[in-house]
Amino acid sequence: MDILKKSFKKSIWVFHLSAAACNNCDIEVLELLTPRYDIERFGMKLVGSPRHADALLVCGAISAHAKPRLLEVYRQTPKPCLVVLFGSCGCSSGIFRDSYSIVGPVDKILKEEDPDVKIVYIPGCPPKPEAMIEGIVMGLGAL
Amino acid sequence: MKRTIVPLGPYHPLLEEPEHFKLYVEGEKVMELDVEIGYNHRGIEKLSESKTWDQVPYLVERICGICSTSHPFAYCLAVEDLLGCKIPERAELIRVVIAELERIHSHLLWLGLAGHFIGYNTVWMWAWKYRETILEICEKLTGNRNHYAMFKPGGVRRDFNDEQIEYGLNRIEELVKPLTMLTNAILDDPVIHKRLKGVGVLSYEDAVLYSALGPTSRASGVPWDARWDEPLAGFKDLNWKIITQEDGDVFAKAVVRLLECFESISLIKQGLEKMTDGPIDARIKEVPPGEGCGRYEAPRGEVIHYVRSDGSNMPYRHKIRAPTFNNLPTFRVSCVGETIADVALITASIDPCYCCTERVGVVDECGNEKILREDDLIRLSIEKTEQIIKDLGKIPTLYSKEI
Numbered sequence A: 001m002d003i004l005k006k007s008f009k010k011s012i013w014v015f016h017l018s019a020a021a022c023n024n025c026d027i028e029v030l031e032l033l034t035p036r037y038d039i040e041r042f043g044m045k046l047v048g049s050p051r052h053a054d055a056l057l058v059c060g061a062i063s064a065h066a067k068p069r070l071l072e073v074y075r076q077t078p079k080p081c082l083v084v085l086f087g088s089c090g091c092s093s094g095i096f097r098d099s100y101s102i103v104g105p106v107d108k109i110l111k112e113e114d115p116d117v118k119i120v121y122i123p124g125c126p127p128k129p130e131a132m133i134e135g136i137v138m139g140l141g142a143l
Numbered sequence B: 001m002k003r004t005i006v007p008l009g010p011y012h013p014l015l016e017e018p019e020h021f022k023l024y025v026e027g028e029k030v031m032e033l034d035v036e037i038g039y040n041h042r043g044i045e046k047l048s049e050s051k052t053w054d055q056v057p058y059l060v061e062r063i064c065g066i067c068s069t070s071h072p073f074a075y076c077l078a079v080e081d082l083l084g085c086k087i088p089e090r091a092e093l094i095r096v097v098i099a100e101l102e103r104i105h106s107h108l109l110w111l112g113l114a115g116h117f118i119g120y121n122t123v124w125m126w127a128w129k130y131r132e133t134i135l136e137i138c139e140k141l142t143g144n145r146n147h148y149a150m151f152k153p154g155g156v157r158r159d160f161n162d163e164q165i166e167y168g169l170n171r172i173e174e175l176v177k178p179l180t181m182l183t184n185a186i187l188d189d190p191v192i193h194k195r196l197k198g199v200g201v202l203s204y205e206d207a208v209l210y211s212a213l214g215p216t217s218r219a220s221g222v223p224w225d226a227r228w229d230e231p232l233a234g235f236k237d238l239n240w241k242i243i244t245q246e247d248g249d250v251f252a253k254a255v256v257r258l259l260e261c262f263e264s265i266s267l268i269k270q271g272l273e274k275m276t277d278g279p280i281d282a283r284i285k286e287v288p289p290g291e292g293c294g295r296y297e298a299p300r301g302e303v304i305h306y307v308r309s310d311g312s313n314m315p316y317r318h319k320i321r322a323p324t325f326n327n328l329p330t331f332r333v334s335c336v337g338e339t340i341a342d343v344a345l346i347t348a349s350i351d352p353c354y355c356c357t358e359r360v361g362v363v364d365e366c367g368n369e370k371i372l373r374e375d376d377l378i379r380l381s382i383e384k385t386e387q388i389i390k391d392l393g394k395i396p397t398l399y400s401k402e403i
C-alpha cells in the first residue's frame, strides 16, 4: 500500500484511450483542458504515452478490433495504476452492448488480464466534466 | 528518389470512424495516398434492426458525438418520408434551433483543433471557450450538453418554454461579439495566411468528381447544401444563404466554417423568434411497409439515412451514409505534392476530428520502421509555422506555443 500512497500523492498523469466510443466522451475529456474546467490546476495532465501515465482513461465499448490494443496499453502502463472508465460505454458497453462487434465491457476484459486492477466508474452519456473531475478525485481518495 | 510509405493511424480517438492512411513519400513530398476505413466498427446498422422505431434515434445519436443531431434528423426525415407525414411547425423550428447549435459547436471545435495543429494554441483555447457557451445553451434547452435526445419520428420530444427561449436568445446574442473578434483576428493574421493559403487545394472539378460534401465542397466553390437543395421543413422559410469560397485550400475551408457560424447564429435567432404555440408531435402510430430516405446537412456534409419497413415495429433495413465517407478520398488529390508537415493539417481540414492520431510509422523500402507519434506530427507542423514567423520577423499576437 505504501507505494500506492506515494505514487498518487502528487499530480497524476493520465493517458486517454478510446475504442469504439462515439467520441463524445473523448471530446469531453479534451474539454477538461480548456479554460472553463482546466484540470491542469489539479496537476492532472494528459500525456502522450501510457508509459508515463498514472491513470488510464478508457472511453467506449471495446470492439473486437480494439481489444488487443487495450490490453497492450494496459500492460505498458506502470503499475500500480488507476483505470477510469468514462461514460456508459466504458462502464457497461452502454447502447452498443448487443452488437456483434463489441467484446466489452472494459472491466471484464481488464479483470481477466489482471484481477487486482483498480477501477473507477464514471457513468453518464457523456458524463459532465464536473462529474469527471469529481470521479477522478474520489477515485484517488479511495485509493 | 526513393519512395517511402508512411502509415498514419489507424487509431484516432476523436473520430467516429478511425481510419488508416498510407502516405507514399519521396523525401518530404507526399506522392500518393491510400485510405482505409472500417476500424471502430460498432455494427450500428445491424443494432438498429433490433430497436423499435422510437428507440433508433437514441442509437443513431451515438454514431458520433459531434453530429449527434444530424443523424437523428436524417433518420426522422427518412421515417417521415416513408410515412408521407408532415410535422408541426413548432417542431420544425425546434429542430432547426438544435441542429444549428450543433453546427456552431462542431465548427468551433474544428477551428480549435486546426489552431492546435499549427501551433496556435490560443486559437484552440478561445474557440473552445466560446464553444462552452453553446453547450450551456444546449444544456438549458435540452437538458444535456451533448446527445440531446430531442428528436423522434413525427416531431420532437420536448418543448421549449418561454424562459428557455429568452435565455437562448440572450446567450446566442452574447456570442456574436467574441466570435466576430475571433474571426477578424484569424483572418487578419499574416502567419495563418501564409500557413494555410494554397495548402491542400481541392479544385472545383475534383470536388465534383469526388462528390465532396459540406464545407469541403463549399470551400471549392460548389454550393451544395442539403438544407437548401431539398428545401427542408423549417429551413425554407428562414432567411439564410450558402457560404462558398473559391480557393479550395485549407484557408478557404476555415473561412467557410467561420462564416457559417454567423449564418447559424442568425438561423437560431430567427427560429427562436418565429416560434408560435402549437403541438410538437405528429403522433405517429404505425409504420406501414415501405421505404424512405432522409437527407440532412450535418456540419461536415450531407448525411443520408435510408430505412425500409416491413410493417413491424422495427426497421427491416437501415442504411447510413456519413459525410466523412465521401470526403476522405479527396485526400488523394489534396495531399499529393504537399509536405508531411502539412498532411496533418489537410486531413484535419475536412474535419474528421483529426486530433489524436496515435502514431505515424515511417517505413522505408528496406522495411526499417521509424515510428513518429502524434506529437511528432504536430511538432513538424508547429516547426513550419515557426519558420514562417521567423521569415516574417515578428510574433503575431495570437501565437502561443504553450498550452
Ligand code: SF4
Residues within 6 Å of the ligand: A021, A022, A023, A024, A025, A026, A059, A060, A061, A086, A087, A088, A089, A090, A094, A124, A125, A126, A127, B062, B065, B147
Ligand atoms: S458513453 Fe455515450 S457519449 Fe460516451 S462514448 Fe458512449 S455513447 Fe458516446
